[in-house]
Amino acid sequence: MQYLNKYVDKNQCIMNPEDFSSYSKGHIITVNTTMKKLIDLCIRIAKSEASVLISGSSGVGKEMFAELIHNSSLRSDKPFVKLNCAAIPENLMESEFFGYEPGAFTGAGRNGKKGLIEMAEQGTLFLDEVGEMPLSLQSKMLRVLQDGKFFKIGGNKEISTDVRIVCATNKDLHQMIAQGSFREDLYFRLNVIPVHIPPLKDRLDDVPILALYFLDCFCKQYNISKYFTLRLMKQLLNSSWEGNVRELRNTVERLVLISLQDVIDVEDLEYADFASKRYDVISKTAANIIDEESTGTLKEIIGKYEISIIQKAVKKYGSIRKAAKALDVDPSTLSRKLGK
Numbered sequence: 001m002q003y004l005n006k007y008v009d010k011n012q013c014i015m016n017p018e019d020f021s022s023y024s025k026g027h028i029i030t031v032n033t034t035m036k037k038l039i040d041l042c043i044r045i046a047k048s049e050a051s052v053l054i055s056g057s058s059g060v061g062k063e064m065f066a067e068l069i070h071n072s073s074l075r076s077d078k079p080f081v082k083l084n085c086a087a088i089p090e091n092l093m094e095s096e097f098f099g100y101e102p103g104a105f106t107g108a109g110r111n112g113k114k115g116l117i118e119m120a121e122q123g124t125l126f127l128d129e130v131g132e133m134p135l136s137l138q139s140k141m142l143r144v145l146q147d148g149k150f151f152k153i154g155g156n157k158e159i160s161t162d163v164r165i166v167c168a169t170n171k172d173l174h175q176m177i178a179q180g181s182f183r184e185d186l187y188f189r190l191n192v193i194p195v196h197i198p199p200l201k202d203r204l205d206d207v208p209i210l211a212l213y214f215l216d217c218f219c220k221q222y223n224i225s226k227y228f229t230l231r232l233m234k235q236l237l238n239s240s241w242e243g244n245v246r247e248l249r250n251t252v253e254r255l256v257l258i259s260l261q262d263v264i265d266v267e268d269l270e271y272a273d274f275a276s277k278r279y280d281v282i283s284k285t286a287a288n289i290i291d292e293e294s295t296g297t298l299k300e301i302i303g304k305y306e307i308s309i310i311q312k313a314v315k316k317y318g319s320i321r322k323a324a325k326a327l328d329v330d331p332s333t334l335s336r337k338l339g340k
């Protein structure tokens with residue numbers, strides 16, 4: 001965190017950097033040596049036509065690396081088309097990939113439809129969560145990679161294509177191959193150049209600058225000014241960040257929206273639904289209530305949980321009026337619930 005020292009004022013608040021470009025490499029915010037080497041690698045391999053398989057746990061930023069490869073390639077002025085394979089029902093996936101001819105099946109449009117491969121022509125097709133691709137489609141995707149050819153659904157004309165494939169996965173594809181749920185030959189075609197992005201917990205030096213970057217983004221988005229204390233930043237560094245950069249981003253946004261003061265401190269973490277067990281006070285309170293009142297009705301348990309939250313808010317903010325504002329309810333509602 002040494003690079004933050006120049007931004008810390010006499011009140012132990014961290015002033016946001018005016019310019020993040022010195023912490024940006026390939027438009028990815030990082031100060032981590034491993035990440036910088038990965039970015040350099042992606043920029044180098046972008047000039048080739050080789051397929052790339054990006055691996056890493058959810059939320060590490062795999063899509064940003066795919067975009068970096070596309071934007072650094074000779075195809076940068078052509079389409080970048082992305083698809084999350086887990087988001088498309090299996091029975092619709094083939095038509096999404098390859099498109100269909102008019103009247104190819106019941107409900108097919110009269111004019112047919114272009115598939116994602118055609119839409120990405122001369123550009124890059126990014127397949128996120130490629131491990132979710134059904135086996136029936138894997139053999140057809142293999143042919144696209146090998147021969148650059150495919151058929152639309154309901155079509156008898158072979159179509160040639162020029163598209164680069166970049167894939168990402170958060171699964172162990174070796175294990176899936178052993179289980180028979182992913183084709184080994186497709187894996188080798190996709191994994192010409194492997195890129196593994198480490199989780200945020202293995203590059204904690206990125207947490208402070210990412211937190212400040214997200215803080216700056218959300219302050220601009222909501223037209224407000226907020227600052228982190230050094231104490232808060234140290235607490236952020238104590239989290240395991242199982243949800244990686246995505247979790248950190250969401251946490252910062254909640255902190256910006258929930259905190260009443262310009263200065264965001266550790267106490268605000270409690271109301272930001274912080275993921276770390278060490279700071280997830282509300283979840284602990286709920287668990288205690290359920291353990292102690294397990295014989296009560298659901299309404300009674302929720303009522304006690306609600307009162308506990310209200311009491312904590314009043315204690316934190318010093319008055320019912322301020323607590324009501326923080327919880328976004330009418331002060332009379334809090335008074336009534338506390339008076340029960």
